[in-house]
Amino acid sequence: MIDKFNRKIEYVRISLTDKCNFRCNYCMNENVEFMQDDELLTLEELKTLIKVLKDLNIKKYD
Numbered sequence: 715m716i717d718k719f720n721r722k723i724e725y726v727r728i729s730l731t732d733k734c735n736f737r738c739n740y741c742m743n744e745n746v747e748f749m750q751d752d753e754l755l756t757l758e759e760l761k762t763l764i765k766v767l768k769d770l771n772i773k774k775y776d
């Protein structure tokens with residue numbers, strides 16, 4: 715995949731939840747409001763996302 719800055723993208727990181735307990739301040743402020751479970755991607759949606767990314771030649775996932 716080529717992004718709008720013409721960089722070749724072959725790696726993505728997918729967050730499965732927003733409830734990370736490290737609380738790095740550049741990512742989460744003190745008053746962060748977590749998403750409801752029904753707002754997170756389902757397993758089927760994750761499978762679809764990964765298939766699309768694979769079709770875009772993404773080779774590595776974290």
Ligand code: SF4
Nearest residue numbers: 734736737738741742
């Ligand atoms: S940046 Fe920090 S708080 Fe945000 S997801 Fe990563 S480890 Fe968790």
